Amino acid sequence: MNEFPQDLQQVFRQYREALPDPEPSVNFTPMLWEKIEARRSSLTMMRRLTHAFVSLATAAALVLGVFVIPQVQERRVLSTSYAEVVAEEGNDAQEVATAFAAPLAPVTGVPAQ
Amino acid sequence: MLIDPEVVGRARTGDSQAFNQIVQACRKPILGTIRRLIGNPDDVEDVAQEVFVRVYYSLDQLRSDEGFEPWLYRLTVNAAYDYLRRKRRRHESRMSDLGEDQVTLAEAAEGTKKSADAVRKTKARELVESLLANVSDQDRMLLLLKEVEGLSLKELEKVYRVKENALKVRLFRARQRVLKAFEAGGGTTAAAEDKLADEKKEGDQ
Incomplete structure (x- = not known):
């Protein structure tokens, strides 16, 4: 269906005639410029807030990158010495060796041959 | 043709006089279109002003001066649709x-x-x-x-x-x-x- 039937087209034509283009009020253009100015100031405010946020985020990232992260990494590295690590590994190895070397406890309840 | 493409071109460069010329030339037909699209005579001027505010702030996005009219209709349809959506949200019956x-x-x-x-x-x-x-x-x-x-x-x-x-x-x-x-x-x-x-x-x- 590329078109409406004639009588329906006629109704739409009458609708167009019934609603002609209205005349704009005398305040139309002054009010339009007021709205444009209002939007401009809110846009400027948004832009400033965005700039401030970006600057703060950059500063925070710099502080984290330059001061905080190296300190945290350093603390983690120095918290255990090489000697402590070796001693801990030695202890583990000793425990394992002791466990395998110990004689098995006799199983109770089984008659001796 | 509602407006000379040359005027659109000047408005795109930030010429306020040219923008005013666009408003003068297009406001009446745009008011009529909005009147028929939204069906509420009380809010027609508000919606039309919103259309022209959008025109003002997005003229730099217009691809060519000759494409102004369909673009203006596009902004008009979008503003009318936004209005109807807002209105529905307020539970007002059309x-x-x-x-x-x-x-x-x-x-x-x-x-x-x-x-x-x-x-x-x-x-x-x-x-x-x-x-x-x-x-x-x-x-x-x-x-x-x-x-x-x-x-x-x-x-x-x-x-x-x-x-x-x-x-x-x-x-x-x-x-x-x-x-x-x-x-x-x-x-x-x-x-x-x-x-x-x-x-x-x-x-x-």
């Missing part, structure tokens, strides 16, 4: 805005002041509004742009930035729904008008 028209119709029916021509036009308005209530807001706007504003398929293609075939399919479906509603009312203008009058009587009782 039909309630026809109060003024209904009063006019009642006066006309009583034969107070209206001429026969005015009565016919008012009935046509009521009938079209009732028929378009059967389609979505998007389809309503598409039908109005095609059938009432008289935009061609080529122009609609530029407004909606979709292929002609997609538009044809959408128009076909919207027309079918409207025609179905029209036929349900008797299939002729007179019958549909009678149906409207009956509905109005029932509403009044």
Whole structure:
């Protein structure tokens, strides 16, 4: 269906005639410029807030990158010495060796041959 | 052609005088289109001003000076659609805005002041509004742009930035729904008008 039937087209034509283009009020253009100015100031405010946020985020990232992260990494590295690590590994190895070397406890309840 | 592309070009470079020329040249037809798209005379100027504010702040996004008119229609349709969405969110019924028209119709029916021509036009308005209530807001706007504003398929293609075939399919479906509603009312203008009058009587009782 590329078109409406004639009588329906006629109704739409009458609708167009019934609603002609209205005349704009005398305040139309002054009010339009007021709205444009209002939007401009809110846009400027948004832009400033965005700039401030970006600057703060950059500063925070710099502080984290330059001061905080190296300190945290350093603390983690120095918290255990090489000697402590070796001693801990030695202890583990000793425990394992002791466990395998110990004689098995006799199983109770089984008659001796 | 509503406006000379050269004026659009100057407005794009930030010339306020040129922008004012655009407003002067386009405001009346845009007010008319919005009036028919949103169906509420009280908010027409607000929506039209919103359209021109958008024009002002997005002129730099316009691809070519010659493409101004379809682009302006696009902004108009978007602003009208945003308005209808906001309105729906506020739970206002579109039909309630026809109060003024209904009063006019009642006066006309009583034969107070209206001429026969005015009565016919008012009935046509009521009938079209009732028929378009059967389609979505998007389809309503598409039908109005095609059938009432008289935009061609080529122009609609530029407004909606979709292929002609997609538009044809959408128009076909919207027309079918409207025609179905029209036929349900008797299939002729007179019958549909009678149906409207009956509905109005029932509403009044």
